[in-house]
Amino acid sequence: MTLSIRILGLDPGLSAMGWGVIEVSGSRLGHVAHGVIATKPASGLGVRLMLLHRALTAIISDHGPAAIAVEQAFVARDPQAALKIGHARAVALLAAAQAGLEIAEYAPNHIKKCVVGAGHAGKEQVQFMVKRLLPACGVTQADAADALAAAIAHAHSSTARTIKVVVR
Numbered sequence: 001m002t003l004s005i006r007i008l009g010l011d012p013g014l015s016a017m018g019w020g021v022i023e024v025s026g027s028r029l030g031h032v033a034h035g036v037i038a039t040k041p042a043s044g045l046g047v048r049l050m051l052l053h054r055a056l057t058a059i060i061s062d063h064g065p066a067a068i069a070v071e072q073a074f075v076a077r078d079p080q081a082a083l084k085i086g087h088a089r090a091v092a093l094l095a096a097a098q099a100g101l102e103i104a105e106y107a108p109n110h111i112k113k114c115v116v117g118a119g120h121a122g123k124e125q126v127q128f129m130v131k132r133l134l135p136a137c138g139v140t141q142a143d144a145a146d147a148l149a150a151a152i153a154h155a156h157s158s159t160a161r162t163i164k165v166v167v168r
Contacts, residue, residue: 003025004023004024004025005023005024005025005066005067006021006022006023006024006032006063006064006065006066006067007021007022007023007024007065007066007067007068007069007151007154007155008020008021008059008060008063008065008067008068008069008096008101008151009021009022009068009069009070009071009146009147009148009149009150009151009152009153009154010056010068010069010070010071010092010147010150011071011143011144011146011147011150012070012071012073012085012088012089012092013084013085013088013143014039014045014048014049014052014084014085014087014088015038015039015040015041016036016037016038016143017036017037017052017055017056017088017092017143018034018035018036018141018142018143018144018145018146018147019034019035019036019037019056019059019144019147020033020034020035020137020139020144020145020147020148020150020151021033021034021059021063021065021151022134022148022151022152022155024155029133029134029152029155030134030136031134031136031137031148032063033059033062033063034137034139034144034147034148035141035144036141036143036144037051037052037055037056039051039052045087049087049088049091052088052091052092053091053094053095056091056092056095056096057095057098057099060095060096060099060101061099065101066101066102067101067102067103067104067154068092068096068101068102068103068104069104069105069106069150069151069153069154070089070092070093070096070103070104070105070106070150071105071106071107071108071111071146071147071150072089072105072106072107072108073085073086073089074107074108104154104157106150106153106154106157110153111126111146111149111150111153112125112126112149114149114152114153114156114157115129115130115133115149115152115153116129123142123145123146126142126145126146126149127139127142127145129149130145130148130149130152131145133152134148134152
């Protein structure tokens, strides 16, 4: 009997937050659900953050993940964009902590390397590999594909940690 674990991956953003849930059973990956939470700038920052939190809380409740993998922010030039992503990441971390989930954060290059094999892969390459690894997912949105990729990266990292513990 193989135990399975559900992992929620997130690609944080204030306007569009990609999310994806996978199930890991041994070395097998399975798609559970994915989507994008969208907010409108006209709503104001406080309302947008509340909507993200409410949606994430519902996703966590509906799909019962044990862990969350959040993509770290990478913004080279625009401090305002970095701040907005930071707000969205904070909401994601808060929702995960409130639910008692294991929280992991990964750099975008690490996620790409785990899924594609190259740390500087493009969004199209990530989406292609996510579809190859999770054939039933049918993902079409880049943000959701990135979120599923974060979950896959965590599954690979968790497996590596588990193997190290078992070998000792």
